[in-house]
Amino acid sequence: MIVRTRFAPSPTGFLHIGGARTALFSWAFAKKHKGDFILRIEDTDVARSTPEAVQAILDGMHWLGLDYDEGPFYQMQRMDRYKEVIQKMLDEGNAYYCYCSREELDALRENQMQQGVKPRYDGRWRPETGKVLPQPPQDVSPVIRFRNPQSGNVVWNDLVKGEISIANQELDDLIIARGDGTPTYNFCVVVDDWEMGITQVIRGDDHVNNTPRQINMLMALGATIPQYAHLSMILGDDGQKLSKRHGAVSVMQYHEDGYLPEAVLNYLARLGWSHGDDEIFSMQQFCEWFDLDHITPSAAQFNTEKLNWINAHYIKQASAESLAADITQRLVKLGANVSEQPNLLAVINLYKERVSTLNELATNIAYFYQKPVMDAAAAEKHLTNDIKPVIAALAELLKAADWQAESIHHAINEVVTQRQLKFPKVAMPLRVMLTGIAQSPSIDQVMALLGKDEVLARIEQVLK
Numbered sequence: 001m002i003v004r005t006r007f008a009p010s011p012t013g014f015l016h017i018g019g020a021r022t023a024l025f026s027w028a029f030a031k032k033h034k035g036d037f038i039l040r041i042e043d044t045d046v047a048r049s050t051p052e053a054v055q056a057i058l059d060g061m062h063w064l065g066l067d068y069d070e071g072p073f074y075q076m077q078r079m080d081r082y083k084e085v086i087q088k089m090l091d092e093g094n095a096y097y098c099y100c101s102r103e104e105l106d107a108l109r110e111n112q113m114q115q116g117v118k119p120r121y122d123g124r125w126r127p128e129t130g131k132v133l134p135q136p137p138q139d140v141s142p143v144i145r146f147r148n149p150q151s152g153n154v155v156w157n158d159l160v161k162g163e164i165s166i167a168n169q170e171l172d173d174l175i176i177a178r179g180d181g182t183p184t185y186n187f188c189v190v191v192d193d194w195e196m197g198i199t200q201v202i203r204g205d206d207h208v209n210n211t212p213r214q215i216n217m218l219m220a221l222g223a224t225i226p227q228y229a230h231l232s233m234i235l236g237d238d239g240q241k242l243s244k245r246h247g248a249v250s251v252m253q254y255h256e257d258g259y260l261p262e263a264v265l266n267y268l269a270r271l272g273w274s275h276g277d278d279e280i281f282s283m284q285q286f287c288e289w290f291d292l293d294h295i296t297p298s299a300a301q302f303n304t305e306k307l308n309w310i311n312a313h314y315i316k317q318a319s320a321e322s323l324a325a326d327i328t329q330r331l332v333k334l335g336a337n338v339s340e341q342p343n344l345l346a347v348i349n350l351y352k353e354r355v356s357t358l359n360e361l362a363t364n365i366a367y368f369y370q371k372p373v374m375d376a377a378a379a380e381k382h383l384t385n386d387i388k389p390v391i392a393a394l395a396e397l398l399k400a401a402d403w404q405a406e407s408i409h410h411a412i413n414e415v416v417t418q419r420q421l422k423f424p425k426v427a428m429p430l431r432v433m434l435t436g437i438a439q440s441p442s443i444d445q446v447m448a449l450l451g452k453d454e455v456l457a458r459i460e461q462v463l464k
Helices: 017-032 051-064 075-091 102-114 185-195 205-220 251-256 261-269 283-289 304-317 320-333 344-354 358-368 376-382 388-399 405-419 423-435 443-450 452-463
Strands: 004-007 036-041 070-074 095-098 143-146 153-158 162-167 175-177 200-204 227-231
Touching (some): 017 227, 075 143, 153 227, 320 358, 376 423, 388 423, 423 443
């Protein structure tokens, strides 16, 4: 049997980080077993589904590199097929028309709540042997309900949570088509998983309550029941359910914030799954290792500090050439004029081991391509009146220097020795003058890349 998994987001927003993890696990499981990974867009919520949200999902999948073998399939394009299956269920007695008005259902619910009973449909329009149904009202467009079994249990071995058993008495007759004839989400999922031959349904544990209903419908259709694996939720850094208030929960927001897709994937792979103590691994390695047995059933906690550490690792490992186009775009957004000089690749190499995100990298090197904004506190601390004559003397030496880092270092040392100062006493003011702040890589390397004319011009601008 060929393994077939699916990722089936609803296009009512962006691709969030929890959805991305579900997609990753489904993708990896299919890859490991040389199966198929299907993308399905569950867009039956017409009021909330938008083309922009669909595009956000596709963009997020593309950025992460989660390629799908089939799809994207859109449920709204399969309406005729869903209606065919509903008619089949009506004909076979597995579904029926329900003429309850909204007012009747609200009154039923309120009465059940007052009695302390779990609110559920009472089956008043459910056909039974010997039961006489009332005459259908003329002013109500009926919904169609699935005729759920009333005895026994729905039992499945969840590949993450273990055996789960739900009594059918706990389940009422689910609406599978609205009054206007539109099939509902739970029904469409059942038909799609059946006809697309899905063998493993890997999804968030907010769908656990849907599973027994879907299994019952699949059984009524004579379909093969897939295996189910329900992933626990992701908590934020504060231990609360991950939400917008935690900041970057959209996959593309991580792109905006300067994370590499391979770092995000590597981090997501470790959210609720582990392979010993391994922290850093490629997606090829992940697919070889991945199994559902090592997914923890408890909630995973997002740790921004760990993500930053992993991202820093991938930035260090990346070549300057692979980062250059992205960094150029980020520099332009900062208002920098990325010209041929100084050489961007050399500048990236100077800084890429010092940062955690691409935004941080772009911000830190922007002073090479635009006049720096000087930090007031750093200027007050380091640009004292007694140090300015020393810098002026250094500038004279630099005018005649061969413009290499070694020669620049020698010139600074010469001034330091003559004035009987320690090296940082000169290096720190130079950093503030040239970069705007008091932290940078070796100042001689910074100066070599900035170029002689630019260095002397920035020093002169401060000293005058």
